[in-house]
Amino acid sequence: MHQEPIAIKIPSATRKQITLAKQQRESEQREISLIRDIWSLIKPDFLLMCCIVLTAIAAAFIQLQTPIITGELINVISSGSSALLASAGISQLNRPAMKLFGLLSAQGVLTFAHISLVSIFGENVAKRLRAQLFAAMVRQDMAFFDSNRSGELVGRLTTDVADFKHTFKQLVTQGLKSVTQTVGSAIHLFRISTPLTLTMLGTMPILYVLLNVYGAYLRKLSRVGKNIDGQASGVAGEVISNMRTVRAFAAEEKEMNHYGQACDKLAATSRKLGFHIGMFQGMTNVSIGCMVLTVLYYGGSLVVRNELTGGELMSYMLSTQTAQQSLVSLGVLFGQTIKAAASATRVFEFIHLEPAVSINGGNTLSNVWGDVQFQDIEFSYPSRPDHQVLNSFNLHVPQGTTVALCGSSGSGKSTIASLLERFYEPASGTVFLDGNDLSEMDPSWLRQQIGFINQEPVLFATSILENIRYGKPDATMEQVQQAARQANAETFIESFPEGYDTIVGERGAALSGGQKQRIAIARAILKDPKILILDEATSALDSESEKIVQDALDKVMKNRTVLVIAHRLSTIRAADMIVVMGRVPGNIIERGTHDELMAKRGAYFKLHNQLETAEQL
Numbered sequence: 001m002h003q004e005p006i007a008i009k010i011p012s013a014t015r016k017q018i019t020l021a022k023q024q025r026e027s028e029q030r031e032i033s034l035i036r037d038i039w040s041l042i043k044p045d046f047l048l049m050c051c052i053v054l055t056a057i058a059a060a061f062i063q064l065q066t067p068i069i070t071g072e073l074i075n076v077i078s079s080g081s082s083a084l085l086a087s088a089g090i091s092q093l094n095r096p097a098m099k100l101f102g103l104l105s106a107q108g109v110l111t112f113a114h115i116s117l118v119s120i121f122g123e124n125v126a127k128r129l130r131a132q133l134f135a136a137m138v139r140q141d142m143a144f145f146d147s148n149r150s151g152e153l154v155g156r157l158t159t160d161v162a163d164f165k166h167t168f169k170q171l172v173t174q175g176l177k178s179v180t181q182t183v184g185s186a187i188h189l190f191r192i193s194t195p196l197t198l199t200m201l202g203t204m205p206i207l208y209v210l211l212n213v214y215g216a217y218l219r220k221l222s223r224v225g226k227n228i229d230g231q232a233s234g235v236a237g238e239v240i241s242n243m244r245t246v247r248a249f250a251a252e253e254k255e256m257n258h259y260g261q262a263c264d265k266l267a268a269t270s271r272k273l274g275f276h277i278g279m280f281q282g283m284t285n286v287s288i289g290c291m292v293l294t295v296l297y298y299g300g301s302l303v304v305r306n307e308l309t310g311g312e313l314m315s316y317m318l319s320t321q322t323a324q325q326s327l328v329s330l331g332v333l334f335g336q337t338i339k340a341a342a343s344a345t346r347v348f349e350f351i352h353l354e355p356a357v358s359i360n361g362g363n364t365l366s367n368v369w370g371d372v373q374f375q376d377i378e379f380s381y382p383s384r385p386d387h388q389v390l391n392s393f394n395l396h397v398p399q400g401t402t403v404a405l406c407g408s409s410g411s412g413k414s415t416i417a418s419l420l421e422r423f424y425e426p427a428s429g430t431v432f433l434d435g436n437d438l439s440e441m442d443p444s445w446l447r448q449q450i451g452f453i454n455q456e457p458v459l460f461a462t463s464i465l466e467n468i469r470y471g472k473p474d475a476t477m478e479q480v481q482q483a484a485r486q487a488n489a490e491t492f493i494e495s496f497p498e499g500y501d502t503i504v505g506e507r508g509a510a511l512s513g514g515q516k517q518r519i520a521i522a523r524a525i526l527k528d529p530k531i532l533i534l535d536e537a538t539s540a541l542d543s544e545s546e547k548i549v550q551d552a553l554d555k556v557m558k559n560r561t562v563l564v565i566a567h568r569l570s571t572i573r574a575a576d577m578i579v580v581m582g583r584v585p586g587n588i589i590e591r592g593t594h595d596e597l598m599a600k601r602g603a604y605f606k607l608h609n610q611l612e613t614a615e616q617l
């Protein structure tokens, strides 16, 4: 018998409680996983960390002894002055003075050892964290890079890791020392005089409130300042990396004003912060002074009543100072730790992010023919899921043929190339290579079989040789030269005084567009790919460079499966089949050979309309 599911109505207050409990559980899990992550990060340096803990505790312990011995010294001095003529007076000073000297020296050595060890430890941890984070970033899907700005990613590698390292180092140095000193001083203070300590503790709440309330406000101001600082750096970074565009639009003045405004805002916030830090410091000094005065006043009365010696009062004052300093630094550290935990959470969030398509793993083929087939592909980009780019897309590119995709901007031509490279996965449908499902193949291996040349080749700021070798790092010099020859690049490379060792500048800025493109072609063909994707490879060039590059491409297209994404007819003419594309629905408007399309009047006009340089028809 069919039974209707029973709907249980949960009152909204209970729902709220459930949500809160869930949020709390999630936050607890986050904390636990953060602790686990930090532990795995520091585990390789566990021994080093033990040494750091030992040196910190030993240094703090010695510092606690200093007021006691100073007190002894003062007692000897004051008792010596009353019996000034006693010959033993000066020699009595020697023992506590030597003890104090020994303590100070030991503290110096321990401080040195501690700081050096912490520095090694901090750098090791930061190195591991950076490497893990960078490795996690480079293995992410392309969708990840669509939704995260490169500046922000670099920021995580630099600022977030630096924040984490700094606070972590502070925690193991200052934190350990402060805790030991606070506990030790408190014991010492109670031992010298319990009433005096209780009186002093009575004044503490004022200082505590001051430190916390004002401290929180200062931290907020500092956070705002940091954001504005980041924005100002963003403005400067964008202008510097796009200097050619800025210059071409004569926008220097505008950008100077833009940056100037950002700096004005930053200066105003920093001034405000400076003012409040001054106020904070002043108020803290007055409060601490009042506290000291209270101790001195009440302590002095105890000395007058012979309930305390002068040396003990001195020792008490010094211990109070140590305890105060430790408490203040613990307060500051607490704030920093919250900030660093946020940075660390962000960093580990990326480290744990699993890409939908991992960079390797899967099937490989011992022999690739290069037969490509797209079957019933549906696709939209993960960053824009509501915008369908491909709808029931079907295309067969037989082995060794050239298929040209042309059509209006945004019709999905480059997307098809990205799916073939497995930069993205189709929502449904299958891409086949030699009859094998691409989604079961090793992505790295697959990309080795594909040469990709686009409109704006990206070169790295290193030598021509290194750039060509990027496609195959173990290629011999002869192979590199042969690839350069095929790409019509050899003559211009050899005309440079440094030849293959010529540095190409950032993004290849020291080369012409045609030269960059030919190096990109050499780089692509060095892999000897079975499949070639040419995404408007010549459209950014003038007609003379275009001819040289096209000659090079004609050579490398032979005997390969080629997918040409084109606006220009010169490339399309070489195609065995032309596919005229339009936007969803129905991506493909027409398909056929050049002559077939020309023969169909309607198709001719569709093609004509889709080509940006239609005058060449």
Ligand SMILES: Nc1ncnc2c1ncn2[C@@H]1O[C@H](COP(=O)(O)OP(=O)(O)OP(=O)(O)O)[C@@H](O)[C@H]1O
Pocket (backbone or CB within 6 Å): 146, 381, 383, 384, 389, 407, 408, 409, 410, 411, 412, 413, 414, 415, 416
């Ligand atoms: N990384 C991306 N994230 C989100 N949407 C994207 C992304 N890349 C492209 N698109 C969108 O997908 C659609 C198809 O883009 P695609 O680049 O494939 O078109 P195209 O035909 O190659 O265009 P063009 O000829 O202008 O290069 C466009 O609407 C575009 O805005």
